[in-house]
Amino acid sequence: MEAFTTHTGRAVPLRRSNVDTDQIIPAHWLKKVTRDGFEDGLFEAWRKDPEFVLNKPQYKGATVLVAGPDFGTGSSREHAVWALQNYGFKAVISSRFADIFRGNSLKNGLLTVVLPQETVDRLQKLVEADPAAEVTVDLVDRQVRAEGISADFELDENARWRLLEGLDDISLTLREEPSIVAYEANRPSFKPRTIEV
């Protein structure tokens, strides 16, 4: 995973609540067997509308998504995270993310930042008024900064460390091999097995 320390870029305001992962990437895109090439599927249905915010030329090349509450609800598809990253987003800001989406994003180095709705509103107003305004998402200082706005955010220390270092979860867990073996040795015999080995 690519490390995330700090990122500065232009931002897109997405004024919708409850943006589910079916909207982020529709199911027919999920037939692919790779992690790339999802950028054209991102918000596919809405992008058919020329008035949709991502289609406006002034937001082309933006890398921070400032979304409404309850972003990423529904299906567990990690493709939603890949689609946002493939399109070019480095960070998503919302007042509330669905759990699975949040977990998926942090495992892929897409920083999901939780800020109070009032701060999200201010950021949206700022980038609506000035699409060229830059937003900085600073994981080192756990702070989002933009003109006239400076907001601290929370992220648990372990998740932050993994992101800052770009660490691969599986390698970290494999260091715990002795604990896993010890646990396995004590599992009751009545636990289900799918095959005899």
Added chain:
Amino acid sequence: MGRTLAEKVWDDHVVRRAEGEPDLLFIDLHLLHEVTSPQAFDGLRKAGRQVRRTDLTIATEDHNTPTLDIDKPIADPVSRTQLETLRKNCAEFGVRLHPLGDVEQGVVHVVGPQLGLTQPGTTVVCGDSHTSTHGAFGALAFGIGTSQVEHVLATQTLPLAPFRTMAITVDGELPEGVTAKDLILAIIAKIGTGGGQGYVIEYRGPAIEKLSMEARMTICNMSIEAGARAGMIAPDQTTFDYLQGRDHAPKGADWDAAVEYWKTLRTDDDAVFDAEVHIDAASLAPFVTWGTNPGQGAPLSASVPDPASYEDASERHAAEKALEYMGLTAGQPLREITVDTVFVGSCTNGRIEDLRSAASILQGRKVADGVRMLIVPGSVRVSLEAVAEGLDKVFTEAGAEWRHAGCSMCLGMNPDQLAPGERSASTSNRNFEGRQGKGGRTHLVSPQVAAATAVLGHLASPADLSDVATPAGV
């Protein structure tokens, strides 16, 4: 202080606990399907890793599979490639697979329980958010992303952040004609699609204890629609009776030891939940959704709400968008909404009990002109059971289509889809924009409401059928 059911199951699976780090949890059962696994297997291959516990892993094909002509090659080459990729991966890594055409094939969340693999006190994961279904057995079961699928394949563990606990206590008794689906839709409407966020929900109380395993699965299945990490119901005699004798249920002395352990899986009297919600079962009625998220629902007797009635600006905006997408107007009685498609199936309502209840309503009646009704059993086993009971005949004689097992019209990944502008009454779990096909409009309903709606052509409950003539002797 006592512990909740969820805390007990969690504690029994901690492989490693360290200050400031997520607990590392052992995973008892890993379910796989074709959509969220290819990139995970690819990751293993690139890192030169194996599947650590093939004996705790099982795969089936469900999302992409057609429900007609299953003996012919799959028409969509991209779907076919995804299924073939799963087959190759399972063969290469030694994972048990039930492919299309196999007698154990079906929707992954129907297959696990019917094989007896889903057991109380286990941890169950799958790259699918509706893994919460398995919580009906008192398992801690949750959906994961593809990175986590790879993690479980490689290590049989997951590092997991702590959760909060929520009790949803359903007092009293569900009125006649009110089902588990109506109950869970009413719960989601009450607490909202983000109401369960960060929580493992335990459903409890007299109305829950009376439910069958199938009904409990319907409830836990849709926990994710309230934003919860998982949903659980304490195992009891109903659970044990369902499991006993199933292929992978414990046998002999193991059965006795298992039941003894399972009986300890109850929330202690002095345990404290982080949040509590109370529902009076007697106050409930058949419930349907009118909007584009599962929290936008109302009793069938109500009307489409006026967005202006919402105080919260974001809810008001969401309601406006939903009515526009759904082609509905505020104040329109829900019963007057006509549909062109009715879908009975999915991991929410594709089990034998669901098919029986839909059949009991369709018996001797006809699907309304201009309405297409699809009946899709959740698994091949469910299909065989339904055929043995003659349910398939009831459906086809009523004019419904009897299909092969799969996810079907729950999501737009296989040929069963709504056309733009088409409207369905669906026993599935999500009414998101385009979920059942681009431009399709979905009303979530129970199997009973689905069947009554199919007969009348508009959203309806079985009670509305009293004045529809039925042939003598039925």
